[in-house]
Amino acid sequence: MRIVFIASEMVPFAKTGGLADVLGALPHEIAALGHEVKLILPRYRGMDLQNFPMKKAMENFEVSLGAEREKVSVKSHLLAANGSNVEVFFVEHPAFFEREGIYGTSLGDFQDNDRRFIFFSKAAIEILKRMDEEPDVIHCHDWQTGLIPAYLKLMHQRQGLFEKARTFFTIHNLAYQGNFPPDTLALTGFGWEEFTLHRLEYYGKLSFMKAGLVYADILTTVSSTYAHEIQTHEFGCGMEGILRDRSSDLYGILNGIDTKEWDPETDKALAANYTSTSLAKKLINKGMLQKETHLKVDPEIPLLGMVTRLVDQKGLDLVIMVLDELAKRNMQFIIIGTGDSKYHSAFQSLGRKHHGRFSFNLKFDEKLSRRIYAGSDFFLMPSVFEPCGLGQMIALRYGALPIVRDVGGLTDTVTDYHENHGKGNGFVFEDKTPNALLAKIDEAVTVFRDKKLWMDLQKNAMKCDFSWKASAKHYVELYLRAKRRTVLR
């Protein structure tokens, strides 16, 4: 099959979160299964493209944005990784994409994100038109590309273009919906007939996410628990109605991690490489991490780590509520993250209060994140909701035992030690309360104190297979099934 992915982030070019990791790994896995895979991405400022020679891929062309016309130029690079090739097309538009930040700055989202991603969506479709052969599958990701299935269905497929192609829309996080004022409709080129409850309108706004949910042939999301959760009022972010309507086309496929990229045996950022049979070396990483982050160097002090965007979703309010208690218990805690300024200031002042026990690292730094996964005893993800979550999978691979809330992809990947009579791979709590979190941390520390039990548990964790292989096969099966289906929406 010919499969084209369209997304706003991809490792190694641009990353704000898990979306980029998925786009960095899944296309290669699918290519490795024998399919031709291409990917379309904006070209942002700050992309380090020195090691990725570009060629001019298509003649310059224009797309309309309301009454205006915008120039597009397209470069490409054939990206080789894990034994397969993916051709990446970069959409260039300096005014839209060569900025500090991908979606905004610490002050908030860019005011013209509607223009930027309408432009990107239209440019992507023009690229599809210029490809030698029509794709079998056009796979879009998150709200930034949500309009694409709508354009294809309402404008292009009706004219006989891309008739063979099936459109897929993957929800990586339903909370980010790309909702804009009704005026944005004029920029899209759609008529007011689209601005209704059953189409693109969402509580008086134009929703890019909803466009994907309504018009894609197949919907997927990134874990099976989240696929169920988003059809409920609690997790549906107002989209539960349309998701329930489309439940027969909605599939949950668990994300994986790139197990070559994330491997404590070869990770160059670590002070000492280790495997499940050389766990003593993990302690060298713990000591170095404690030193680097100005915590007391002591292997016996339980060390909790977090690598996260600093947003409400991640359960940081609970973390803030338990930090004093953790300090009283002589535990250490390291967070690395960027995000909402309210969390910046809260953690900065807690960092001053608990100097030597709590280390707050306000930055995006992959190398330090790797040292946190390797050096921590526990990895904390008390999320309010979590579509899939990659942090806990990376932590498991690095032998840092996850302490997670029982939601979404965390439910699907972490099994509680006690509830599974010692056979689990981490610690799972349910209630969104500081007491429930503290009780689970205390339970985890009790196991940590028993060296033999602890090492068995670490080994169990490091054995878990979260590679992309199974999930990539699952996507391919779904592509084939969609191709065979003749009656689609």
Ligand code: ADP
């Ligand atoms: P989300 O996609 O909601 O941000 P995930 O757990 O799915 O959460 O993925 C987060 C990814 O981003 C992981 O690879 C994590 O290591 C990485 N990450 C998040 N914040 C930082 C940071 N400040 N520095 C380095 N890596 C980070």
